[in-house]
Structure formats: C-alpha cells, structure tokens
Amino acid sequence: MWQRSARAGGNVTFVDQIIRSVCSPIGVASGAIGKGVNDYTMGAIRASHLQDENARLQRQINALSMYSETVGRLEKEIDSLRRLQGLPDTYGKEKIRTDITGFFLNSNRLTIGVGKNKGLKVGMPVVCADGLVGTIQVVGPGDAQVRLLTTAGVQLSSIIPSHTPPGKGLLIGNGSATLQMSFQSATTNVVSGDIVTTSGFSTMIPRGIPIGRVLTVESQPELGSSRAKILPAVDVSTLREVVVLK
Amino acid sequence: MKERRFWLAAALTFWVAGGLQQGLAFRASIFGVEPDYLLVAAALVGFMGGFNAAIIGGFAAGLIHAALTGTDTWQFVGSKMLACLFCAFVIESRFQRNIGVGAATVAVATVIASLILMIVAPSHLMGSPIKATIIGAIYNGVIALAVYIPLERLTGTRGQEL
Numbered sequence: 001m002w003q004r005s006a007r008a009g010g011n012v013t014f015v016d017q018i019i020r021s022v023c024s025p026i027g028v029a030s031g032a033i034g035k036g037v038n039d040y041t042m043g044a045i046r047a048s049h050l051q052d053e054n055a056r057l058q059r060q061i062n063a064l065s066m067y068s069e070t071v072g073r074l075e076k077e078i079d080s081l082r083r084l085q086g087l088p089d090t091y092g093k094e095k096i097r098t099d100i101t102g103f104f105l106n107s108n109r110l111t112i113g114v115g116k117n118k119g120l121k122v123g124m125p126v127v128c129a130d131g132l133v134g135t136i137q138v139v140g141p142g143d144a145q146v147r148l149l150t151t152a153g154v155q156l157s158s159i160i161p162s163h164t165p166p167g168k169g170l171l172i173g174n175g176s177a178t179l180q181m182s183f184q185s186a187t188t189n190v191v192s193g194d195i196v197t198t199s200g201f202s203t204m205i206p207r208g209i210p211i212g213r214v215l216t217v218e219s220q221p222e223l224g225s226s227r228a229k230i231l232p233a234v235d236v237s238t239l240r241e242v243v244v245l246k
Numbered sequence: 247m248k249e250r251r252f253w254l255a256a257a258l259t260f261w262v263a264g265g266l267q268q269g270l271a272f273r274a275s276i277f278g279v280e281p282d283y284l285l286v287a288a289a290l291v292g293f294m295g296g297f298n299a300a301i302i303g304g305f306a307a308g309l310i311h312a313a314l315t316g317t318d319t320w321q322f323v324g325s326k327m328l329a330c331l332f333c334a335f336v337i338e339s340r341f342q343r344n345i346g347v348g349a350a351t352v353a354v355a356t357v358i359a360s361l362i363l364m365i366v367a368p369s370h371l372m373g374s375p376i377k378a379t380i381i382g383a384i385y386n387g388v389i390a391l392a393v394y395i396p397l398e399r400l401t402g403t404r405g406q407e408l
Contacts, residue, residue: 013313015309015313016312016313016314019264019309019310019313019314020268020313020314022261022264023261023265023268023310023314024265024268025265026261026262026265026266026268026269027265027266027268027269027270028269029265029269030265030266030268030269030270031268031269031270032269033270034269034270034273034274035273
C-alpha cells in the first residue's frame with residue numbers, strides 16, 4: 001500500500017514548482033545543447049545511410065515524375081484518339097489516318113507516313129480531332145510533308161461561322177505561335193473568343209474545319225480594314241496521329 | 247570560511263545537476279538507462295564532505311529529483327540519503343580519497359540507491375532491473391570520474407580534510 005501510494009504521487013506542489021523553476025535555465029540550456037549534440041552525432045553516424053536513402057528517394061521522385069508525365073501524355077493521346085475516331089464525316093472527304101513520323105517545328109512542318117501510295121496530293125488538308133493542322137506541301141512515294149498553319153506566308157480563306165452572315169477573312173501565318181486574320185472591313189463585330197473555321201472556298205479544303213479562336217481584334221480605319229490575332233486550335237506538340245482529308 | 251565555500255559549491259553543483267537532470271538526462275540515456283546527475287553530485291559531496299554533507303546532500307538531491315519527476319519525495323530522499331551515507335562511510339573509514347575511489351564509490355552508491363528504490367517502489371516498467379542497475383552504476387561512475395577533479399577544486403577539499 002505504501003509503495004503504491006509512493007508511485008501514485010505526482011501532484012506538483014509549490015515546492016516542486018519552485019525547484020523546477022530554479023533548475024529550468026540549466027535544464028533548457030543543457031537540453032538544447034544535448035539535442036544539438038545528439039542530432040549531430042546521429043547525423044554523422046547515419047550519414048552514409050542517409051545518403052543512400054536520399055539517393056533512393058531521388059530516384060523514386062524521378063521515376064514518379066516520368067511516370068506522371070507519361071500518364072498525362074497518354075491520357076491526352078487517348079482523348080485525342082477518341083475524338084479522332086468520332087471525327088464528323090460532314091467534310092465529305094475520304095479520311096486517311098496516319099502517324100506523324102517527323103517533327104520539324106523550326107521549319108514549321110511535319111512528316112507523315114503516307115504519300116503517293118495513298119493518293120495524297122499537294123494542298124490536301126491535314127486535320128486532327130481539334131481542327132486543322134496544315135496542308136500537304138510535298139508528296140513522296142511513301143511519305144509527305146505537312147506545312148503547318150503557323151508557317152510564315154501561309155494564306156487560307158477562313159470564316160467566323162457564329163456570325164450572320166459569317167465574317168470572312170484571310171488567315172495568314174506569320175511564323176509565330178499565333179495566326180493573323182485580316183477582314184475587308186474597318187468595322188467588324190468579331191469579338192475575342194469567336195471560333196474561326198475554314199471557309200470552304202477551295203476544292204481541297206472543306207468548310208467548317210476548326211482553325212482557332214480569336215484572341216484580340218484591332219481595327220484599322222485608315223486602311224479600311226481590321227485584323228484579329230488567332231490562337232490555333234491544335235497544339236502541334238502533342239500530336240501523334242493525324243487524318244488527311246482526301 | 248572553508249565550510250561556507252564548500253556549501254556554496256555544493257549548492258551550485260546541485261543546481262547544475264538538477265538542471266542537467268531536467269533537460270539532459272533523457273537525451274543522454276544509454277541502453278534505456280538515464281544517468282542520475284543528482285545522485286552523482288550528492289554522492290561526491292558526501293564523499294568529500296563526510297556524514298553531515300552526505301545527509302544534507304542526499305536529502306537535497308532526493309528533494310530536487312522528486313520535484314523534477316513529480317513522484318513521491320521520500321523514496322528518492324531515502325534512497326539517496328542512504329547511498330550518500332555509504333559514500334561518507336567510505337571516506338570516514340581507511341580508504342584513500344582519490345578519483346578512482348570516488349568513482350567506484352559513486353558506482354556502488356548507485357547500486358545501493360537502485361536496490362532501495364527496487365524495494366520501496368518496484369516498477370513493473372523496468373524490463374531488467376539488475377541490468378539497468380549495473381549499467382546505471384557504470385554510467386554514474388564514469389560521470390563521477392569526469393566531475394571529481396572540478397568538484398574537488400570548487401569545494402576546496404583537494405588534499406585536505408573538511
């Protein structure tokens with residue numbers, strides 16, 4: 001009983017409090033020093049192990065980073081393929097699916113894996129699920145070069161179908177990431193966000209293929225025209241497969 | 247004058263030992279056994295000062311230790327006083343007072359204090375009391391080796407009787 005009551009103590013009395021307070025400065029200081037020494041010693045003893053563990057974790061982070069990047073890319077690709085699969089047939093053209101075999105962003109062109117063997121001709125439109133990618137520039141026996149819309153000097157008749165009558169303009173590639181669309185009117189009701197599509201004023205390129213979205217509109221009354229900056233609908237860097245409309 | 251110096255030095259030693267017991271002891275444990283700085287201080291004070299110093303030192307160390315741990319006062323006071331009395335007995339008998347004997351005395355005092363604690367307050371938490379007692383005795387003896395000379399100089403008892 002006496003032993004149990006001895007252990008059952010633990011009330012902080014006034015005397016206890018005074019003694020603790022008196023010892024506290026040394027206790028706090030020695031505790032801090034002890035912790036520092038302990039951390040340093042354990043760090044020195046386990047340095048090799050920690051280095052190994054650090055390297056292992058770094059490898060895991062790298063692998064995880066690559067994994068999530070791959071998953072993200074594949075998810076986009078799956079999404080693109082799904083949409084490509086359901087590409088509307090209203091263009092009235094035969095669809096020739098093909099892989100991209102070469103990517104030359106500096107010269108604004110792609111190489112695709114079909115050519116004369118599939119009946120491709122210069123000027124045919126190349127599309128993906130998001131819209132128009134470019135047009136065939138050079139056709140080889142088993143491959144073809146695609147000139148992207150952003151290539152400087154590319155000109156394409158285009159419309160803004162949401163307007164009545166549709167706003168017509170000339171789309172011009174200028175070698176940058178955006179396109180320029182010129183309207184033959186100083187006053188236009190085109191606004192930022194309007195969708196731009198192909199006009200169909202061509203035997204090769206059918207009407208209604210999405211090209212991009214209006215970013216900004218600039219009126220030029222002195223020239224009697226206005227122009228808009230267009231953000232292309234297609235992100236070329238993520239493309240793996242395209243469709244040639246024959 | 248000498249006595250005043252001795253007691254001032256003893257008080258300073260207990261203050262430092264109490265602080266170390268409060269802040270450092272749990273970090274300095276070896277194989278789960280914490281050093282008992284207060285017991286080392288009290289044992290050495292008893293060893294250097296004789297029976298009176300042993301009784302007062304043991305009481306003070308027990309009181310401080312109990313206050314810091316929040317446990318029953320008398321188990322610590324009793325065990326430390328008896329352990330310190332043993333130290334005083336050693337120095338009052340024909341043993342030479344030197345660092346080796348001092349450290350060995352502190353180690354034996356630790357064993358005595360642990361045995362008394364085992365009797366008056368057995369702990370079911372202690373896995374192997376005998377092993378802990380032996381490790382604790384060696385640990386406290388090593389600490390006594392380190393603090394013996396500085397404490398002897400501080401108390402002014404080097405090479406002379408109190």
